[in-house]
Amino acid sequence: MTLTHFIFLLIAGVVAGLLSTIAGLASLASYPALLMIGVPPVIANVTNTAALVFTGIGATFSSLRELKGHWAELGRILILVTLGGIVGSIILLKAPASSFEKVVPFFIGASGVLLLISGRSPKNPDLAAATGPRAATKGQQALIIVAMFIVGAYTGYFGAAGGVIMLAILALISTERFTVINAERNVAGFASNAIATVIYSFTTHIAWLLVIPLGLGLLIGGYIGPAIVRRVPVKLLRLVIALAAFGLAIDLFIKAYF
Template sequence: MSLAHILLIMLAGVAAGTINTVVGSGTLITFPTLLAFGYPAVTANISNTVGLVAGGVSGSWGYRREITAGRQRLRQLAPMSLLGAVVGALLLIWLPPSAFKAIVPVLILVGLLLVVFGPRLQRRMAAHHPDGTQPESAGRKVALAGGVFFAGVYGGYFGAAQGVLLMGLLSALLPDSLQRLNGIKNVLGTIVNGVAAMVFIIVSFHNVRWWVALLIAIGSLIGGLVGAKVGRKLPPWLLRAFIVVVGVVAIVTMI
């Protein structure tokens, strides 16, 4: 592994950790980077998932005030993320690599659409409950639990734009402020990545490239802290435009 190889993977990890904390979709940075270096798709996805856990932890730490305020939500939703992550990770392992190669471009495209249209959905839904007083119906709670479970399956299988998907879902169904929801999103996403990583290590140890995972972990750990501290000051449109460009390159590469 050359020095340029090491630096580029680590920098991709920094970018992914920052973007995951602020927007979501950091996988659309690291995953294509690993593909460009010639790693097989499933191996790249598994190693990437293991590495990004560190960024989720640091990003969640940066949002600890919002997370403390939303701890009751997390107690309700975390089990659904955990179960979904196990299902998604096992699907990745059990389905043939050819299925992953066929499914991932579609998932990336869905992720890009969420990146582009997610903020508009968030603003529209947040306008429905600006003061946090909207009552929560039983149907809404069921929809929220089911949606978080599906996001966990999605995140365990691939995970690009999982954060955007979660933010759209949470802002549509919960009356909390968007900053608090972003903290909750960071914890749920970290749970999914952490659980999926554990499943991969136990069931598919041979597919983990540990040097790659370590480099992404170091980069994403830094990126999570950066995202929590200064990410809100960065122009969201610039981050999303960058993600879209990288995602389109990934789709073209895989096709």
């Protein structure tokens, strides 16, 4: 690895860390950066997953204020996404992620729609004054369990925009402030990536030398991101994230079908 590659990955990591903690779209910057320096797609995928662990570390320490009083709820989410991440990682080792390419654009596009819809609740239009989790029926609780497990598996298997999909689900099932659900999503994404990295480290090749600069940048960006989220208007933040999701969905749709 040259000094130029080191600096390039460090900068890409900072950008990806910001995108991760603010919009759940880290792979929009980090994965292409690895491809641009000549890393094969499969190795780039698992190396990117390993590096993303660092943005979770930075975001978690920076979000302790938002997470206070929410550890029990977060614990349940972590169990579900971790189990899902294990399943998704195993599936990736058996089947190439390319087999998922044709449906991923629709998942990402749907997450953008969910984010916009979840912010238009008559009782709580912008989640700015939320006080606690929304009461759910047993059927809704079952759907929540399934949804969080699936998004964990998705993150462990393919990963692209897994954070924004998770954010959309959390926004629908919680009436907490947006900064709180964004913090929960950051920690949940950290858990999914961490368990996937452990599995990959024993079963496939991770380019650890490239993880260093990319991970350092992700750590920095991940720490800065939550501070930005606290200062940006919630409605604007939702709109920007949704538009970014739509843009990524269109890009992946074109690559998959044309």
